[in-house]
Amino acid sequence: MTDYRFESAVQLLTLCHECGLPISEVVALREEQLFGRHVQDTRRETCRRYKVMKSMVEEGLRDDIHSRSGLTQAPARKYYESASSGTVLRDPVLRNVLAYAIAANSCNACGGRIVASPTAGSSGILAGVLAAFEERIGKKVVDAILTASAVGIIAHKRAFLSGARGGCQAEIGVSAAMTAAGLAEALGGEPCQCLNAAALALKNALGLTCDPVGGLVEVPCVKRNGFFAVHACVAAELSLAGIGSFIPFDEVLDVMRQTGEMMSQALRETGLAGLAKTATAKEYFKQAEKDG
Numbered sequence: 001m002t003d004y005r006f007e008s009a010v011q012l013l014t015l016c017h018e019c020g021l022p023i024s025e026v027v028a029l030r031e032e033q034l035f036g037r038h039v040q041d042t043r044r045e046t047c048r049r050y051k052v053m054k055s056m057v058e059e060g061l062r063d064d065i066h067s068r069s070g071l072t073q074a075p076a077r078k079y080y081e082s083a084s085s086g087t088v089l090r091d092p093v094l095r096n097v098l099a100y101a102i103a104a105n106s107c108n109a110c111g112g113r114i115v116a117s118p119t120a121g122s123s124g125i126l127a128g129v130l131a132a133f134e135e136r137i138g139k140k141v142v143d144a145i146l147t148a149s150a151v152g153i154i155a156h157k158r159a160f161l162s163g164a165r166g167g168c169q170a171e172i173g174v175s176a177a178m179t180a181a182g183l184a185e186a187l188g189g190e191p192c193q194c195l196n197a198a199a200l201a202l203k204n205a206l207g208l209t210c211d212p213v214g215g216l217v218e219v220p221c222v223k224r225n226g227f228f229a230v231h232a233c234v235a236a237e238l239s240l241a242g243i244g245s246f247i248p249f250d251e252v253l254d255v256m257r258q259t260g261e262m263m264s265q266a267l268r269e270t271g272l273a274g275l276a277k278t279a280t281a282k283e284y285f286k287q288a289e290k291d292g
């Protein structure tokens, strides 16, 4: 009987190759083997989670959405409306990627229901990209989520998935890698192209620090989801065009782990340095305290 467990990209690729299956299928079979969840049930549950992701986008696009701190005030709606008049990103799908990812993460900042992917702070990337590509990929949205989760599993096994442990590279970087891989599969990529997309995405997010203003998952998090949603699309695009990552995904993950371990604790979600300690951040909270 085939053992569908994997802890590295190399093991996952070997499984895909030996079984002649895409990554998404291997993930569904792994669920069945490890947790007794039938493949169809896994797909149904994944579909249910995608509906929650779409509701994150809808919620975040409302023009009256705002967080308790006041740091997040309908940024996606503001962008979406100004983007409609045409500025830099003229491609409507790319514009939606940016708007939807910011919207989905605004939903998190404002206390809405979310699907962590892999974390709450980075939950806008996968949701935003899939919602923007939904028309093009249709039912393959489920395959994309399953493939994205394979990348998350490997990152968890080989490194870490939290800003407190590894800086923002471990949240936003991994989320972009997951999304790039998922999108690549949904657009017809081979397993090796999906993991290559993950490598390209993560490699270009290495060293990203976690220094949110006021310790709240808002600044820079919400807009960073928008930036890295576009980044994930670029990684998938390059990979599908046959552009390889010189460093394979497992090795990029090892570098991310080492970089996180070398990163000062002040830049790992402690609020002791970086953006959290800027004059503007301090002034904002001083004023908020005065205003009660």
Ligand code: SF4
Binding pocket: 121, 122, 162, 163, 164, 167, 168, 169, 171, 172, 209, 210, 211, 212, 216, 217, 218, 220, 221, 269
């Ligand atoms: S800056 Fe920190 S809290 Fe914000 S998304 Fe990145 S890791 Fe999460």
